[in-house]
Amino acid sequence: MxxxxxxxxxxxxxxxxxxxxxxxxxxxxxxxxxxxxxxxxxxxxxxxxxxxxxxxxxxxxxxxxxxxxxxxxxxxxxxxxxxxxLPMEGPERYEVFQWLMWQMGGFGPFLGQAHHFNKFAPEKVPYAIKRYTDEAKRLWKVLDSQLTGKRFVCNDLTIADFAIYPWAARYEWQGVDKEAYPAVNAWMDEMADLAFVDRGMQVP
The missing domain is CATH 3.40.30.10 (Glutaredoxin)
Structure with missing residues (x-):
């Protein structure tokens, strides 16, 4: 356990x-x-x-x-x-690592800042709101490009998808219109349809 x-x-x-x-x-x-x-x-x-x-x-x-x-x-x-x-070896393993690190180094931290300044900051800071909302949209565009023509981020379902999806799911806090990113939108629908993803999203 x-x-x-x-x-x-x-x-x-x-x-x-x-x-x-x-x-x-x-x-x-x-x-x-x-x-x-x-x-x-x-x-x-x-x-x-x-x-x-x-x-x-x-x-x-x-x-x-x-x-x-x-x-x-x-x-x-x-x-x-x-x-x-996660592939056990080969270039496919490192492709997953690079998208996992992309999430950890960019998609998570910058979207987290967008969450803070758009939703939780005690006062509105226009410069910060614009900075982090613009960066959120740029990162969404990167993800949309990667997902175009693919079912999942690295073709097969991997930990990269599990890392990225919960952050994408809070798009409203980021000032992002997910309909503007059709590949990401389709991927999010597919992820949401997975029963284990739905269960995991309910924890705790």
Whole structure:
């Protein structure tokens, strides 16, 4: 039984989608970041960067327990553990890595800033709203180009899709009209139709 420490954010939903997709047994431990639960010493022992998600797998490498934080690292670990949703070798493996890193380095952080300034900032900052909304639209255009003619981001369904989808699902917070990106829109519909994606998106 894997312990999942998470909250209802896109980064958290990446991992619950993956756990559902791989049919792994897991127990959910909600970390209420609105109540600063991420600073609890017990959680910091697992996630020293005080960010969700994190996991503890009692059946890790060599049968020993392992704890992991950072959503990308967790996705790679679970893919290697199960042999699913990540090619084991060859150029296809590195293609998945590059789109996973694209999400972690750009599509997540910049869209997160768009969320903050469009929805949560205590005062409207026009410069910041324009900067991050414009960058969100640029990143959506990159994704739309990659998905054109493809069913999934790297042709086959992989952890890259699981990483990107929960962020794309909050398009309204980003000032994005998803209908303007037809390839992404079609991909989102397909992802939403997957039962394990729907279950993962409901966690916690």
């Amino acid at each position: 894997i312990d999942l420490y998470t909250w209802g954010t896109p980064n958290g939903k990446k991992i619950s989608i993956m756990l559902e997709a791989c049919r792994l047994h897991y127990s959910v431990h909600p970390i209420d970041i609105l109540a600063n639960a991420q600073f609890d010493p017990n959680f910091l022992a697992i996630s020293p960067n005080n960010k969700i998600p994190a996991i503890v797998d009692p059946d890790g490498p060599n049968g020993e327990s392992i704890s992991l934080f950072e959503s990308g690292a967790i996705l790679i670990y679970l893919a290697d553990k199960t042999g699913e949703f």
